[in-house]
Amino acid sequence: xxxxxxxxxxxxxxxxxxxxxxxxxxxxxxxxxxxxxxxxxxxxxxxxxxxxxxxxxxxxxxxxxxxxxxxxxxxxxxxxxxxxxxxxxxxxxxxxxxxxxxxxxxxxxxxxxxxxxxxxxxxxxxxxxxxxxxxxxxxxxxxxxxxxxxxxxxxxxxxxxxxxxxxxxxxxxxxxxxxxxxxxxxxxxxxxxxxxxxxxxxxxxxxxxxxxxxxxxxxxxxxxxxxxxxxxxxxxxxxxxxxxxxxxxxxxxxxxxxxxxxxxxxxxxxxxxxxxxxxxxxxxxxxxxxxxxxxxxxxxxxxxxxxxxxxxxxxxxxxxxxxxxxxxxxxxxxxxxxxxxxxxxxxxxxxxxxxxxxxxxxxxxxxxxxxxxxxxxxxxxxxxxxxxxxxxxxxxxxxxxxxxxxxxxxxxxxxxxxxxxxxxxxxxxxxxxxxxxxxxxxxxxxxxxxxxxxxxxxxxxxxxxxxxxxxxxxxxxxxxxxxxxxxxxxxxxxxxxxxxxxxxxxxxxxxxxxxxxxxxxxxxxxxxxxx
RNA sequence: GCCGCUGUAGCUCAGUUGGUUAGAGCGCCUGAUUGUGGAUCAGGAGGUCAUCUGUUCAAUUCAGAUCAGCGGUACCA
Numbered sequence: 001x002x003x004x005x006x007x008x009x010x011x012x013x014x015x016x017x018x019x020x021x022x023x024x025x026x027x028x029x030x031x032x033x034x035x036x037x038x039x040x041x042x043x044x045x046x047x048x049x050x051x052x053x054x055x056x057x058x059x060x061x062x063x064x065x066x067x068x069x070x071x072x073x074x075x076x077x078x079x080x081x082x083x084x085x086x087x088x089x090x091x092x093x094x095x096x097x098x099x100x101x102x103x104x105x106x107x108x109x110x111x112x113x114x115x116x117x118x119x120x121x122x123x124x125x126x127x128x129x130x131x132x133x134x135x136x137x138x139x140x141x142x143x144x145x146x147x148x149x150x151x152x153x154x155x156x157x158x159x160x161x162x163x164x165x166x167x168x169x170x171x172x173x174x175x176x177x178x179x180x181x182x183x184x185x186x187x188x189x190x191x192x193x194x195x196x197x198x199x200x201x202x203x204x205x206x207x208x209x210x211x212x213x214x215x216x217x218x219x220x221x222x223x224x225x226x227x228x229x230x231x232x233x234x235x236x237x238x239x240x241x242x243x244x245x246x247x248x249x250x251x252x253x254x255x256x257x258x259x260x261x262x263x264x265x266x267x268x269x270x271x272x273x274x275x276x277x278x279x280x281x282x283x284x285x286x287x288x289x290x291x292x293x294x295x296x297x298x299x300x301x302x303x304x305x306x307x308x309x310x311x312x313x314x315x316x317x318x319x320x321x322x323x324x325x326x327x328x329x330x331x332x333x334x335x336x337x338x339x340x341x342x343x344x345x346x347x348x349x350x351x352x353x354x355x356x357x358x359x360x361x362x363x364x365x366x367x368x369x370x371x372x373x374x375x376x377x378x379x380x381x382x383x384x385x386x387x388x389x390x391x392x393x394x395x396x397x398x399x400x401x402x403x404x405x406x407x408x409x410x411x412x413x414x415x416x417x418x419x420x421x422x423x424x425x426x427x428x429x430x431x432x433x434x435x436x437x438x439x440x441x442x443x444x445x446x447x448x449x450x451x452x453x454x455x456x457x458x459x460x461x462x463x464x465x466x467x468x469x470x471x472x473x474x475x476x477x478x479x480x481x482x483x484x485x486x487x488x489x490x491x492x493x494x495x496x497x498x499x500x501x502x503x504x505x506x507x508x509x510x511x512x513x514x515x516x517x518x519x520x521x522x523x524x525x526x527x528x529x530x531x
Numbered sequence: 532g533c534c535g536c537u538g539u540a541g542c543u544c545a546g547u548u549g550g551u552u553a554g555a556g557c558g559c560c561u562g563a564u565u566g567u568g569g570a571u572c573a574g575g576a577g578g579u580c581a582u583c584u585g586u587u588c589a590a591u592u593c594a595g596a597u598c599a600g601c602g603g604u605a606c607c608a
Binding site for chain 1: 532533534535563564565566567568569570571599601602603604605606607608
């Protein structure tokens, strides 16, 4: 036999950037999705499903072009020469849906949606080419309450899935404030579009690199630890000073906790400062006042942004959401060519470690904002909209790091096939147990009893049902129930295999017609599961 | 895209200063036990040493390139 005769087989492999999901993960994920869904429902949103792909032109700016039809999105040409693309988010399909059904929908229209989205780009750490989003959006509501609601909704979702208050934060900003800032530093002219984009990206790095990093990025550029160099925006010192002054205004607005009128069980984030006066709280009102009077006093759009933020803050305040949950953060940027007003981002604040124990840069688990221009692409009239999106896989990873994902699911109990001639009898027992609501299966493999016991063990079966000749031929027909959970406990004290096997620990026999009742008792003891 | 690190069995890793049959632990399969999961013991399967090219009498080992994974960074609807 030469090597050349080797059969050519396809190699079993996973497409790049894709993942398989296993039982444990799917269960935990479903449980998490259910918690999120419950919050959306509670807020009054309606479910909506749209298809996985849409006509490419409906998805917006990432149209397939002749040269690279799959840049960014996965696309294909239909028989009728029309281009279709897999959706890359859930917002563009929503805009299409609203435009298509506008007349029949209640206005505002509030819906939630979940599903896979696809992006054809190089997968990175924690980034895949297929992933799940879970969105809630309000279409047809002007700026204000609808946006504030999105932030509170995100905070509630975080807590619903098990992230404690203080372990996450919703950071809020307003695009109009940034537009105002642009005016003030004299970059409003469209010839400075590129430069301003660089400024925004620099600001976005504030939470990552701190104020010094932002200064470098606004100026000449910054070299990071890995040796990569990022070109700066090359602003002059005066411009940098204005922007930096704006960003760090909150430091000026911190007052000692002792001077605030907060109660013990406050919902405010505490900051540290080099001083003996103890923890500080952010006086948001002071900060907005400073912005208004010293930064945006000559920018109409800027003042409008400050006003929008203040309106939202008032709603947070009256609803009891303090800065521990939702806080203003002028460095939140997001969707540069997309959002038109308030923008917000949900971030976890605890350390997330990978399986090697390294703390990794985790980033946000969700975000959103106001996109007043999106539906207009179809309708010609501007329909205001605001929404948010939860990155389900990322949130799941974060919860994993928190150890919040307990999997209490036990396997099904197993009816052993002791005698292949009597499968019908075993099947009947199985169905009886199922009819009683007990998760149960009959062994459908081809191996002997020992293998069946191993199978039961591997599946996490709480117990098995045994009926061989001994039970069958007893004076009155019996079945044996072996409690695998208790057996496992007992095995710790037994070292001799013969004793282990012949002792037949943790098993007992009952009359055939008492099977269901006896199983119920065993399950109740171990899993709390009731029939 | 850019920078760095890493690729040897299903998993975690050792090893070869270049030399015939590449190892361990865990896991998996079989048996000791014709009706009993654990433990123990015995046996077994499983590797083109990521791929390709080069240097060499000889490459899993050295060099280069490529690919993949990880981390950072960039981009992010």
